[in-house]
Amino acid sequence: xxxxxxxxxxxxxxxxxxxxxxxxxxxxxxxxxxxxxxxxxxxxxxxxxxxxxxxxxxxxxxxxxxxxxxxxxxxxxxxxxxxxxxxxxxxxxxxxxxxxxxxxxxxxxxxxxxxxxxxxxxxxxxxxxxxxxxxxxxxxxxxxxxxxxxxxxxxxxxxxxxxxxxxxxxxxxxxxxxxxxxxxxxxxxxxxxxxxxxxxxxxxxxxx
Amino acid sequence: xxxxxxxxxxxxxxxxxxxxxxxxxxxxxxxxxxxxxxxxxxxxxxxxxxxxxxxxxxxxxxxxxxxxxxxxxxxxxxxxxxxxxxxxxxxxxxxxxxxxxxxxxxxxxxxxxxxxxxxxxxxxxxxxxxxxxxxxxxxxxxxxxxxxxxxxxxxxxxxxxxxxxxxxxxxxxxxxxxxxxxxxxxxxxxxxxxxxxxxxxxxxxxxx
DNA sequence: TCTATTATTGATCACACGATCAATAAGTTG
DNA sequence: CAACTTATTGATCGTGTGATCAATAATAGA
Numbered sequence: 001x002x003x004x005x006x007x008x009x010x011x012x013x014x015x016x017x018x019x020x021x022x023x024x025x026x027x028x029x030x031x032x033x034x035x036x037x038x039x040x041x042x043x044x045x046x047x048x049x050x051x052x053x054x055x056x057x058x059x060x061x062x063x064x065x066x067x068x069x070x071x072x073x074x075x076x077x078x079x080x081x082x083x084x085x086x087x088x089x090x091x092x093x094x095x096x097x098x099x100x101x102x103x104x105x106x107x108x109x110x111x112x113x114x115x116x117x118x119x120x121x122x123x124x125x126x127x128x129x130x131x132x133x134x135x136x137x138x139x140x141x142x143x144x145x146x147x148x149x150x151x152x153x154x155x156x157x158x159x160x161x162x163x164x165x166x167x168x169x170x171x172x173x174x175x176x177x178x179x180x181x182x183x184x185x186x187x188x189x190x191x192x193x194x195x196x197x198x199x200x201x202x203x204x205x206x207x208x
Numbered sequence: 209x210x211x212x213x214x215x216x217x218x219x220x221x222x223x224x225x226x227x228x229x230x231x232x233x234x235x236x237x238x239x240x241x242x243x244x245x246x247x248x249x250x251x252x253x254x255x256x257x258x259x260x261x262x263x264x265x266x267x268x269x270x271x272x273x274x275x276x277x278x279x280x281x282x283x284x285x286x287x288x289x290x291x292x293x294x295x296x297x298x299x300x301x302x303x304x305x306x307x308x309x310x311x312x313x314x315x316x317x318x319x320x321x322x323x324x325x326x327x328x329x330x331x332x333x334x335x336x337x338x339x340x341x342x343x344x345x346x347x348x349x350x351x352x353x354x355x356x357x358x359x360x361x362x363x364x365x366x367x368x369x370x371x372x373x374x375x376x377x378x379x380x381x382x383x384x385x386x387x388x389x390x391x392x393x394x395x396x397x398x399x400x401x402x403x404x405x406x407x408x409x410x411x412x413x414x415x416x
Numbered sequence: 417t418c419t420a421t422t423a424t425t426g427a428t429c430a431c432a433c434g435a436t437c438a439a440t441a442a443g444t445t446g
Numbered sequence: 447c448a449a450c451t452t453a454t455t456g457a458t459c460g461t462g463t464g465a466t467c468a469a470t471a472a473t474a475g476a
Contacts, residue, residue: 011423011472033328039464049425051466060464110328116382117322120241129386157397163383164397168372171379174324175371178337189365189372189405196404197397219442219453247434257455259436268434 009048014056020046021056025067030107034114037064065124068115072132075108076139089147094205096143097194100169101187109173137162147198154199161197168193217256222264228254229264233275238315242322242333245272273332276323280340283316284347297355302413304351305402308377309395317381345370355406362407369405376401 012020024045029037039060043050057063082099086092099105119126140162147153155161172186191206198205220228232253236244247268251258265271290307294300307313327334348370355361363369380394399414406413 008471009424014423017423033325035325035329038462040462050464051426052424054465055424058465110325113321113382114325116385117241117243117318117325119386120318121243126386133383133387160393160397163393164376164380164401167380167383167394168376168401169379170382171377172372172375174321174378174382175341175375177324178327178334179341185368185371186375189368192407193372193376193401193405196408196410197401199400199410200404202404202407216441217454222453225453246432248432258434259456260454262435263454266435 009046009052017052018056021053021063022066022070025063026070029067029071029111033110034064034068034118037067059124061122061124064118064122065128068111068125069128069132071108071111072115073135075105076132076135080139083143088152089143089150090152090200090205092143093147093194096140097169097187097190101172101190103176103186106173106177109170109177112170113174113177133166136166140165144198152198152200155197164197165194217254217260225260226264229261229271230274230278233271234278237275237279237319241318242272242276242326245275267332269330269332272326272330273336276319276333277336277340279316279319281343283313284340284343288347291351296360297351297358298360298408298413300351301355301402304348305377305395305398309380309398311384311394314381314385317378317385320378321382321385341374344374348373352406360406360408363405372405373402 021042024042025037028041028045032041037060039050039053042063043053079096079099083092083095086095115125115129119129137159141158144153144155144158144161144165148155148158168190172190176186192202194200195202195205229250232250233245236249236253240249245268247258247261250271251261262268287304287307291300291303294303323333323337327337345367349366352361352363352366352369352373356363356366376398380398384394400410402408403410403413
């Protein structure tokens with residue numbers, strides 16, 4: 001299983017190589033989690049000497065933090081695109097829950113869970129985690145506030161509701177990482193909970 | 209900061225030493241997380257040669273898994289005791305949410321989060337995590353079923369509701385690990401969500 | 417074409433991890 | 447008191463980690 005011996009990597013511009021390393025780190029993280037993002041693993045993926053990665057990324061903690069940020073902000077952009085076009089806040093919220101709980105992003109969930117754990121030993125990562133969590137909160141809060149303004153939702157603290165929603169989503173996804181058996185019914189019950197949070201009638205959200 | 213050189217540990221019975229090691233592993237896990245439960249860290253805590261820990265625990269993966277089980281099942285017992293005496297299912301559920309979301313068990317939350325992450329590389333741990341999650345689900349499900357039977361709650365799948373509740377709780381607690389700033393309002397909004405899940409009127413649960 | 421810059425490498429360090437094993441010494445049993 | 451059992455140890459191995467540095471070779475610029 002040993003790799004064919006590497007000859008010598010083609011010389012590339014710093015910008016290009018740097019981007020290549022960032023991409024490799026992202027791929028490794030999505031495949032093996034943030035714990036898999038090591039000097040040697042990243043180097044191996046682009047067939048380059050470990051020292052080269054160290055040359056471009058003198059601090060692995062920083063690379064891990066940046067990789068987390070890349071993955072998670074891409075996820076947010078993607079979900080934003082998916083949801084922005086929908087007509088009503090209620091439809092946007094329903095679609096948000098749908099896509100985040102359908103199991104299609106379990107690789108990103110691993111990154112989240114490992115970031116919460118790793119953040120305790122990697123301050124740069126912890127800061128980035130807070131930053132990205134806040135971006136998500138802002139995004140969800142926007143939907144909630146639009147719903148309140150449109151008279152669809154009833155709540156007095158949109159930020160708190162946003163945190164609550166994200167907590168529920170992340171918790172359910174984290175659980176699903178371990179108990180795959182019935183991980184698919186993640187989204188089955190959350191509807192009623194959300195209805196309760198937003199003063200909706202029973203089933204009002206499930207109309208998707 | 210180096211420890212005074214250890215002379216020689218008193219000879220103890222296998223049962224006693226074994227228990228001492230298990231206790232040390234538990235303490236280390238609660239202080240530094242499951243990732244801190246290493247051969248050397250456990251040995252250092254009871255001032256013993258690392259090889260002795262290895263003698264009693266030939267497989268560190270197993271010790272980590274067992275330590276997780278010890279901590280988490282103790283938590284469940286504790287919460288059970290705290291809640292069992294209460295008169296109504298609604299009161300029991302309210303107290304359950306209260307105690308699990310008041311931040312007094314953040315050290316256990318770290319253990320949970322790290323277990324979800326570590327479980328992907330430690331099969332014994334993953335099995336134990338599933339086991340303990342199921343014990344918690346059974347416990348919460350019991351409260352929910354009692355509430356349904358008593359006519360206090362309205363839900364058609366108590367198991368699903370239990371998973372949902374646990375997911376919410378774990379997610380909110382995991383978030384609080386990182387954003388300490390306003391981690392104290394964890395429990396502020398969950399009430400309405402739970403009311404929605406259980407068909408309660410607005411504020412019906414908050415009467416605690 | 418010659419020279420200066422620098423992307424890339426192999427070698428190596430220090431550290432932490434789990435694991436193994438022969439040697440030692442404390443306790444137990446006859 | 448002697449012989450045996452075994453709890454405990456120090457030493458050591460193999461692996462994986464991040465990091466450093468002098469040497470090399472490819473490119474860019476004069």
